[in-house]
Amino acid sequence: MGAILHQTAASFFASLCFAVLFQVRGRNLVCAAAAGGVCWLVYAVSGAGLGELPAYFLAAVATTIYAEFFARVLRTPAIVYLAAGVIPLVPGGGIYRTMLFCIRGAPEEALSACINTIGIAGAMAMGIVIVSSFVRMLSHQQIIKFQGGSSHAISRK
Numbered sequence: 001m002g003a004i005l006h007q008t009a010a011s012f013f014a015s016l017c018f019a020v021l022f023q024v025r026g027r028n029l030v031c032a033a034a035a036g037g038v039c040w041l042v043y044a045v046s047g048a049g050l051g052e053l054p055a056y057f058l059a060a061v062a063t064t065i066y067a068e069f070f071a072r073v074l075r076t077p078a079i080v081y082l083a084a085g086v087i088p089l090v091p092g093g094g095i096y097r098t099m100l101f102c103i104r105g106a107p108e109e110a111l112s113a114c115i116n117t118i119g120i121a122g123a124m125a126m127g128i129v130i131v132s133s134f135v136r137m138l139s140h141q142q143i144i145k146f147q148g149g150s151s152h153a154i155s156r157k
Contacts, residue, residue: 004044011040011088019084028080031070035085039063043089053123059089060127068135082128091120 015036016029024032042062047055067081094117101110 004041007044008037008041012037015039015084015087018087019080022080022083024080024084028074028076031074032081032084035063035066035070035081036088038066039085040088053119056089056120057123057127060086060124061131063089064128064131068131078132086124086128089120089124091117094120 012033016033018036019029019032022032039059039062043055043059046058050058063085064078064082067078067085070076070081071078094113098110098113098117101107101113
């Protein structure tokens with residue numbers, strides 16, 4: 001458990017550095033960094049029992065929920081938290097191994113590493129798209145109800 005907490009803290013600081021790089025300021029900076037910590041914590045805990053791809057999917061889902069929540073609370077676009085939050089999950093090692101196997105002339109290993117990396121990216125993308133689409137669908141329905149219900153009050157002149 002201590003290793004997971006150290007990795008979560010490292011993910012927090014890695015996301016903090018990327019948030020600074022993305023020019024996030026003020027309280028949004030800490031929230032964006034915390035998104036990275038949440039992301040890695042969910043990945044590490046779920047990866048122990050579910051496997052690699054489901055862990056990436058669940059971590060992306062949790063990070064997107066976090067980003068959408070804080071976007072509403074702090075009135076900031078969700079991408080501010082999401083971009084810095086998923087940094088710990090980016091499959092840079094898989095991309096590196098794919099290129100390394102290509103350079104070394106090992107096409108079977110390169111293809112295997114490439115497919116694994118694409119699977120990771122796809123799992124992350126699906127988690128983000130599902131949650132974001134669900135939130136947009138809910139917020140669109142609320143806007144329609146709100147506009148429909150308040151249109152009479154606005155139209156009085």
